[in-house]
Amino acid sequence: MVKDKNRTKKESLRHTVQGLWTVATNSFVTGFLKGKIYTGPLKNLCVPGMNCYSCPGALGSCPIGALQSVIGDRNYSFTFYVVGFLMLVGAICGRFVCGWLCPFGLFQDLLHKIPFFKKTGTFKGDRILRKLKYIILAVFVVILPMCVADAVGIGDPWFCKYICPVGTLEGGIPLVLLNEGLRQTVGFLYTWKIAILLILILLSLIIYRPFCKYLCPLGAIYGAFNKLSAVSLHCDKSKCVSCGNCNKVCKMGVYPAEEPRSAECIKCGLCIKECPADALNLGVKNK
Amino acid sequence: MKKKEFPIKALVTSLIGVAFMAFGIYRGEMATVLAKAIRICLECIGIG
Known part of the structure; x- marks a missing residue:
C-alpha cells in the first residue's frame, strides 16, 4: 500500500515535469490560433526530446529533424552542431x-494509463525488435538523407517523411485542421503517416512506450550515452538483496540492479521506490 | 563499500560536444537548422 502510494507520487512528479516541459517548449499560442509556426531566433536551438519543429506551438528545433536537414544539405555531409548538441545532452543525462x-514520451505514458486494455510487459520478439531503432537511426536518419539527393543536391528527411509519428501528431494534424491551404494538399503520404500514428496509439494501450522501445532514433542515440552519462541510475551492490522487485516494476524491461546503465533505461525512477533495501538511486554519484 | 566517482567520461564527452557545437556554429550549420525550422516542414507533417 505504502509502496503503491510512493510509486504514484513518483509518477505524478515525473508527469508534472513532462507536462510543464511540453507546455514550455510549445508555448507559441499564436501558431495554434492561426495555423502557422514560430519563426523566431529560438529555432536556432534544438530541444532535447522529440518535438517536431512544425508543431504550431514549437519554440525550438527537433534534434532528429535538424540532424537530417544539415546532413541532407548540399553544403554539408556531417553536422558538428547537432552531433555536438546530442553529445552534450547525452553525456549529461542520457535517456x-x-x-x-x-x-511524445508523455503522450505514450498517458495512453498506457488508459484502463480496460490488458497490458503486456514483454513478448516473443521484443528483444529483437528493440534493435530496430538502431537500424532506423542508421538508415533513415543518416545514410538515406546523406546519400540520396534531389536534382539540386538536397536530401529528404527520410525518417520525418516516412516514419515519424511525432510530426504527424504535433504538426500534421493541427496544421491540416487549421490551415485551409494545407488541407487541400493532403494525399497518400498523410494517410500513411496517420496510419503509423494510429498503430502506435493502439500499441501504446497495451505495450509501454512502443515508439521509444522499437522505433525512436533519438532514444537509440541517448541510450548509447547511458553508459557514461553523469546523471545515471546507480545500484549499491552491498545493499542489494537481489529480490528482483526493480525488474518486476520496470516497464521498459530493464533489470536495474544488474544493469543500471542499460541503454533501455529511461531513468523514470520507479525502481528506486520499489527497492526494499534502498540500494538504487538516480543522480550524478552513488549515494 | 560506497563508490564515489567523478563522472570524468561524461565531462570529457560534454566538452567535446560543446567544441563540436562551436565548430558547427562557426561553419554556419545553425543557419541551416533555422532555415528548415522556420518553414513548415511538409515532409514532417506528411504532405511533401
Whole structure:
C-alpha cells in the first residue's frame, strides 16, 4: 500500500515535469490560433526530446529533424552542431530526456494509463525488435538523407517523411485542421503517416512506450550515452538483496540492479521506490 | 563499500560536444537548422 502510494507520487512528479516541459517548449499560442509556426531566433536551438519543429506551438528545433536537414544539405555531409548538441545532452543525462523531457514520451505514458486494455510487459520478439531503432537511426536518419539527393543536391528527411509519428501528431494534424491551404494538399503520404500514428496509439494501450522501445532514433542515440552519462541510475551492490522487485516494476524491461546503465533505461525512477533495501538511486554519484 | 566517482567520461564527452557545437556554429550549420525550422516542414507533417 505504502509502496503503491510512493510509486504514484513518483509518477505524478515525473508527469508534472513532462507536462510543464511540453507546455514550455510549445508555448507559441499564436501558431495554434492561426495555423502557422514560430519563426523566431529560438529555432536556432534544438530541444532535447522529440518535438517536431512544425508543431504550431514549437519554440525550438527537433534534434532528429535538424540532424537530417544539415546532413541532407548540399553544403554539408556531417553536422558538428547537432552531433555536438546530442553529445552534450547525452553525456549529461542520457535517456533521462526520454523519461522526463520528451512530449511524445508523455503522450505514450498517458495512453498506457488508459484502463480496460490488458497490458503486456514483454513478448516473443521484443528483444529483437528493440534493435530496430538502431537500424532506423542508421538508415533513415543518416545514410538515406546523406546519400540520396534531389536534382539540386538536397536530401529528404527520410525518417520525418516516412516514419515519424511525432510530426504527424504535433504538426500534421493541427496544421491540416487549421490551415485551409494545407488541407487541400493532403494525399497518400498523410494517410500513411496517420496510419503509423494510429498503430502506435493502439500499441501504446497495451505495450509501454512502443515508439521509444522499437522505433525512436533519438532514444537509440541517448541510450548509447547511458553508459557514461553523469546523471545515471546507480545500484549499491552491498545493499542489494537481489529480490528482483526493480525488474518486476520496470516497464521498459530493464533489470536495474544488474544493469543500471542499460541503454533501455529511461531513468523514470520507479525502481528506486520499489527497492526494499534502498540500494538504487538516480543522480550524478552513488549515494 | 560506497563508490564515489567523478563522472570524468561524461565531462570529457560534454566538452567535446560543446567544441563540436562551436565548430558547427562557426561553419554556419545553425543557419541551416533555422532555415528548415522556420518553414513548415511538409515532409514532417506528411504532405511533401
